[in-house]
Amino acid sequence: xxxxxxxxxxxxxxxxxxxxxxxxxxxxxxxxxxxxxxxxxxxxxxxxxxxxxxxxxxxxxxxxxxxxxxxxxxxxxxxxxxxxxxxxxxxxxxxxxxxxxxxxxxxxxxxxxxx
Amino acid sequence: xxxxxxxxxxxxxxxxxxxxxxxxxxxxxxxxxxxxxxxxxxxxxxxxxxxxxxxxxxxxxxxxxxxxxxxxxxxxxxxxxxxxxxxxxxxxxxxxxxxxxxxxxxxxxxxxxxx
DNA sequence: GCAACAGTTTGACGCTCGTCAAACACTATG
DNA sequence: CATAGTGTTTGACGAGCGTCAAACTGTTGC
Numbered sequence: 474x475x476x477x478x479x480x481x482x483x484x485x486x487x488x489x490x491x492x493x494x495x496x497x498x499x500x501x502x503x504x505x506x507x508x509x510x511x512x513x514x515x516x517x518x519x520x521x522x523x524x525x526x527x528x529x530x531x532x533x534x535x536x537x538x539x540x541x542x543x544x545x546x547x548x549x550x551x552x553x554x555x556x557x558x559x560x561x562x563x564x565x566x567x568x569x570x571x572x573x574x575x576x577x578x579x580x581x582x583x584x585x586x587x588x
Numbered sequence: 589x590x591x592x593x594x595x596x597x598x599x600x601x602x603x604x605x606x607x608x609x610x611x612x613x614x615x616x617x618x619x620x621x622x623x624x625x626x627x628x629x630x631x632x633x634x635x636x637x638x639x640x641x642x643x644x645x646x647x648x649x650x651x652x653x654x655x656x657x658x659x660x661x662x663x664x665x666x667x668x669x670x671x672x673x674x675x676x677x678x679x680x681x682x683x684x685x686x687x688x689x690x691x692x693x694x695x696x697x698x699x700x701x702x703x
Numbered sequence: 704g705c706a707a708c709a710g711t712t713t714g715a716c717g718c719t720c721g722t723c724a725a726a727c728a729c730t731a732t733g
Numbered sequence: 734c735a736t737a738g739t740g741t742t743t744g745a746c747g748a749g750c751g752t753c754a755a756a757c758t759g760t761t762g763c
Contacts, residue, residue: 500606569687576683
């Protein structure tokens with residue numbers, strides 16, 4: 474039997490652009506996106522994501538928003554959940570968008586308003 | 589003397605990615621973006637923007653959000669205001685982002701969840 | 704000057720959002 | 734079975750958002 478399952482998420486053609494932009498229009502979720510940009514799977518622990526200042530239930534809420542928007546996928550394995558970016562799905566649905574975002578976001582961290 | 593002026597807007601280096609995504613994460617403002625994608629100047633009248641169902645003060649509010657996020661610029665000429673996209677500024681700050689958005693948004697209108 | 708015009712501002716309303724805390728499920732381990 | 738670990742769900746709270754209506758500012762034109 475399959476040892477792991479995935480949490481519910483929209484099918485690729487059902488990913489809505491405005492919903493994705495709304496999901497990414499929050500500083501915490503943008504930081505999560507950058508964490509996931511390495512293509513690897515990440516646990517949900519706030520300390521693994523540079524979010525020690527946030528309650529675990531808050532992080533769980535943000536990850537749900539990203540998943541329901543179609544940005545991430547969550548694999549359930551035992552008592553752990555592994556979250557990763559739906560890179561190919563997003564590239565299929567919105568070509569160039571993810572690349573532009575992942576280029577722009579770290580660049581802004583060095584040269585932008587917050588620097 | 590200059591016959592027209594511009595409403596306050598952030599300088600190009602001060603345009604914040606998360607703020608832009610937040611501004612665009614609303615269906616009304618996404619529609620405005622698509623209207624402005626032709627590069628031309630547009631008036632603020634709801635009927636010129638496919639927003640007859642919205643009050644003019646609501647449209648004014650959305651245009652303020654877009655302008656303060658750095659997405660649009662507003663030129664004041666007499667009793668009219670002409671709004672247009674800050675395309676080169678956005679391309680400078682976030683290369684490829686606007687192209688990806690303007691490619692993705694209309695495509696979704698034909699093949700996406702709403703179709 | 705006065706009325707019409709284009710758009711903004713203010714105030715109000717309901718709804719959503721981000722956050723925390725506590726309680727809850729489920730899994731792994733003794 | 735009991736306990737600890739990982740993460741979710743629920744409820745609460747304040748803050749912000751989208752909308753409308755009305756009042757307001759400034760401009761054009763009679």
